[in-house]
Amino acid sequence: MSVRVTVDGASPYDVVIGDGLMRELPQMLSGADRVAVVHTDSLAAYASGVFDTLRSSGFQVLPIVVPDAEAGKQLSVAGECWEALGAAGFTRNDAVVTVGGGAVTDLGGWVAAAWLRGVRVVHVPTTLLGMVDAAVGGKTAINTSAGKNLVGAFYPPVGVLCELAVLETLPRADYIAGLAEVVKAGFIADPVILDLIESDLAAAGTPRAPFTQEIIQRAVAVKARVVGADLTEQGLREILNYGHTLGHAIEKSENYTWRHGDAVAVGMLFAAELGRLAGSLDDVTADRHRRVIAGVGLPTSYDGVDWEHLRATMAVDKKSRGSRLRFVVLDELAVPRIMDSPPEDALIAAFSTVSGKATQ
Incomplete structure (x- = not known):
């Protein structure tokens, strides 16, 4: 069973928590012709399922593979993403989907925020950190030599899909x-x-705890209330x-x-x-x-x-x-x-x- 937490504000959106959620992705991207899916090489197998969902709904898919973790949150990597969008002819009607942990949602969110001054982005976080923090609230950023997350923008997604089953694949x-x-x-x-x-x-240290979905929902709700205000x-x-x-x-x-x-x-x-x-x-x-x-x-x-x-x-x-x-x-x-x-x-x-x- 899935649950929803709505993040209010000027551009409200839902964070959906549960299993079997990919069926909701095409509706969130309605009107786009092209969708860039930003992911790491380590998540290629999971991302391929996202590709299939999008292609079966008629979208052209542009895979963009970025480095893992903080190594991806660099200006040079963001630049490569923008070059890929430009080469594929992305317009303001098109969209970005991020598949990965917090570093990927931070990077991909900023890429979407800056391209043509903003195209839609949907986050599909694959880590607990991404689900309860990075993917929710619209903070996007890269790092510089001066510190973490110092360059970025506040740019809310149009939706967040938190597939709980993927947490079973995470290292403890x-x-x-x-x-x-x-x-x-x-x-x-x-x-x-x-x-x-x-x-x-x-049990709390594993995704198999009987209260896992509830604590994720509650953590997301805390963030939703704060960022909505x-x-x-x-x-x-x-x-x-x-x-x-x-x-x-x-x-x-x-x-x-x-x-x-x-x-x-x-x-x-x-x-x-x-x-x-x-x-x-x-x-x-x-x-x-x-x-x-x-x-x-x-x-x-x-x-x-x-x-x-x-x-x-x-x-x-x-x-x-x-x-x-x-x-x-x-x-x-x-x-x-x-x-x-x-x-x-x-x-x-x-x-x-x-x-x-x-x-x-």
């Missing part, structure tokens, strides 16, 4: 990494997610970056060899401690972070580069204002806020709890 480490964004949604807005996960921590991150949407300021700095410092969810997990523990040190977050909720994060198999510490390096990297975070660092913290469970310019001694103390000397 990738699935667990995706859980970080689900856990994040629980802490910032929907504690029922945490209750479900804690009801069976061992604040697409361009002028205020409310910043809460979705809980754990991301330090997380992005870890990713960049490790040349993106750390999974996004793993880095965000450490970032959430850091943010929880920062809230505790500020006297706003109670011990029970702060300690619950470590119990849930460790319980599903996510990392609880980082022992790579030193604090000074991470501190400098965070200075170019998208939420920073001038030289001021800004972090999303919790005043209590499901009550997030922005902490502007926290004291340096509090930052250092919070980092010490995740710096590799903390309990693994």
Whole structure:
């Protein structure tokens, strides 16, 4: 059985979660002659099923193969995609479909946003991270040498199709990494997610948990409510970056060899401690972070580069204002806020709890 979550706003769209969803794809692309399917070589077999669905409905299909993971989120790769669209004669009536994880939806979404100043895009995320985060909300981007996701646009898709069966093909480490964004949604807005996960921590680390569809639906609903009210991150949407300021700095410092969810997990523990040190977050909720994060198999510490390096990297975070660092913290469970310019001694103390000397 499939469920739908509607993302409201100027251009509303549905996120459909379930199995057997490809039948909905042609309707989302109605009116197009040509459809570019952006995917990685590792997903060629899955993408071929998308090709078949589109061709059987009369669309001309242009496969565009891009590098895996963050290696694909480069200006040169986006340029190659645009050249392919141009060579195939893509017009504003035509469309792009992304098939892959968050890196593919980020890249393909930006390619669609920029081509002819915008053609339709449908995301078919194949990872848990893509389903609950990257494919929903219209953020599109590539990386630069200065940092992650610094060049892009807010460009909502016309639909998102989350096929749950494909999660069974994910390596366990990738699935667990995706859980970080689900856990994040629980802490910032929907504690029922945490209750479900804690009801069976061992099962939560697999796509076969009896509550998998529900926690995905709930995480998507959290993001849908936020981005529907604040697409361009002028205020409310910043809460979705809980754990991301330090997380992005870890990713960049490790040349993106750390999974996004793993880095965000450490970032959430850091943010929880920062809230505790500020006297706003109670011990029970702060300690619950470590119990849930460790319980599903996510990392609880980082022992790579030193604090000074991470501190400098965070200075170019998208939420920073001038030289001021800004972090999303919790005043209590499901009550997030922005902490502007926290004291340096509090930052250092919070980092010490995740710096590799903390309990693994």
